[in-house]
Amino acid sequence: MKENNYAVIMAGGVGSRFWPMSVNECPKQFLDVLGIGKTLIQLTYERLTKIVPDENIYIVTNESYVELVKTQLPKLKSNQILTEPERKNTAPCITFAAAKIYSQNKDANLIVAPSDHLILKEEKFERIISTALERSDRENRILTLGIKPTRPDTGYGYIQFHMEGDIIAGQISKVRQFTEKPNREMAEIFLKSGDYYWNSGIFVWKAATILNAIQKFKPDLHELFCGELEIYNTPGEFEFVNEAFRKCEDISIDFAVMENAKNVDVILADFDWSDLGTWGSLFDHLDKDVNGNSIKGENTHIFKSSNCLINLPDDKLAIIQGLDNHIVVESENRLLILDKKDEQSLKTYLKAIQES
Numbered sequence: 001m002k003e004n005n006y007a008v009i010m011a012g013g014v015g016s017r018f019w020p021m022s023v024n025e026c027p028k029q030f031l032d033v034l035g036i037g038k039t040l041i042q043l044t045y046e047r048l049t050k051i052v053p054d055e056n057i058y059i060v061t062n063e064s065y066v067e068l069v070k071t072q073l074p075k076l077k078s079n080q081i082l083t084e085p086e087r088k089n090t091a092p093c094i095t096f097a098a099a100k101i102y103s104q105n106k107d108a109n110l111i112v113a114p115s116d117h118l119i120l121k122e123e124k125f126e127r128i129i130s131t132a133l134e135r136s137d138r139e140n141r142i143l144t145l146g147i148k149p150t151r152p153d154t155g156y157g158y159i160q161f162h163m164e165g166d167i168i169a170g171q172i173s174k175v176r177q178f179t180e181k182p183n184r185e186m187a188e189i190f191l192k193s194g195d196y197y198w199n200s201g202i203f204v205w206k207a208a209t210i211l212n213a214i215q216k217f218k219p220d221l222h223e224l225f226c227g228e229l230e231i232y233n234t235p236g237e238f239e240f241v242n243e244a245f246r247k248c249e250d251i252s253i254d255f256a257v258m259e260n261a262k263n264v265d266v267i268l269a270d271f272d273w274s275d276l277g278t279w280g281s282l283f284d285h286l287d288k289d290v291n292g293n294s295i296k297g298e299n300t301h302i303f304k305s306s307n308c309l310i311n312l313p314d315d316k317l318a319i320i321q322g323l324d325n326h327i328v329v330e331s332e333n334r335l336l337i338l339d340k341k342d343e344q345s346l347k348t349y350l351k352a353i354q355e356s
Helices: 038-049 063-072 090-104 122-138 184-193 207-218 221-225 237-247 255-256 281-282 340-356
Strands: 005-010 057-062 082-086 107-116 140-145 158-161 170-179 196-206 264-269 294-296 300-303 310-311 318-321 326-331 336-340
Touching: 005 038, 005 090, 038 057, 038 063, 038 107, 057 063, 057 090, 082 090, 082 196, 082 237, 090 107, 090 207, 090 221, 090 255, 107 207, 122 140, 122 170, 122 196, 140 207, 140 255, 158 184, 158 264, 170 184, 184 196, 196 207, 196 255, 196 264, 196 310, 207 221, 207 237, 207 255, 221 237, 255 336, 281 310, 281 326, 281 340, 294 300, 326 340, 336 340
Parallel strands: 005 057, 005 107, 057 082, 140 264, 294 310, 300 318, 310 326
Antiparallel strands: 107 196, 140 196, 158 170, 158 196, 170 264, 326 336
8 A cells, every 4th residue: 555655865974986076065865966857856756756655754864954944844743753863874764763753653654765866767667666576575675776887887886696597687596695895806707797786775675574583683672663662753752763773783774684684675777877986987878078078167168078968157267178088176275187987986085185
């Protein structure tokens, strides 16, 4: 039944690999990175309202972003915005949301989605999510959406699945193993094998199913958030949850559950997905000139350059010559010039300048 379907949108991250536009005060999920008049979190919310009743959509975000959420998603009620006092990765975030929703509806079926993904073929997304909801509701399975890899990317987790015959989009397969962010050599092996998909980070499961898995594999985490289920939706919830976050470990749902559970399926998706985790992933979806350059900036002039992503303010007069395969972005007096092949190192560079 549709009233048992819920969505949890995770929106607490900083998005540091989208620096210099994405910063701690306003991370990428709250930015219109596509230049279409809508932010990534607004696109995610609108996509999920076609599957889930508006009142069943919850946002989990850092306390400092509550006003941004309220401004960009004005239809949300205050009780639909769940706050984290500190960032502890996805497992605590998901446990918190699942516990709160389960305390209200023991039959709740959850879609868990990051707030900053790009999905171009939304009708296919709806169909695949509906298939996943039916499966998780009927058989108490844990489902993740897998994306066919197009390159040996080391920034994604990989899912190996049982492959029998041809791969069909929308097909559900049992997961053999998860591998979280392999090195380049392993990623190339996975790409050639044909039975590995990228882990999209979009999950579907019953609230009861994921809470049982967390209790089995991370009992301390389960106890912190589920030890007093009756406290949810009461005045005591805020302090209870804050105390749980203070005490819990920092761990992803992949390490906490997905690498250990045996009741995991992957549904093979084909809806033109990108996690927009880096400037390079955005570049794949932007219009380009005859030399493969994507240029934003009315006074930006490019010479003898190719395959570059250029994003400069309209009032900035710039001449760029002799660059190939580079990222050039300026925002609020912050400038990035980076070889695209090195963009996975951006976090390292930011940490170095913060420590200097």
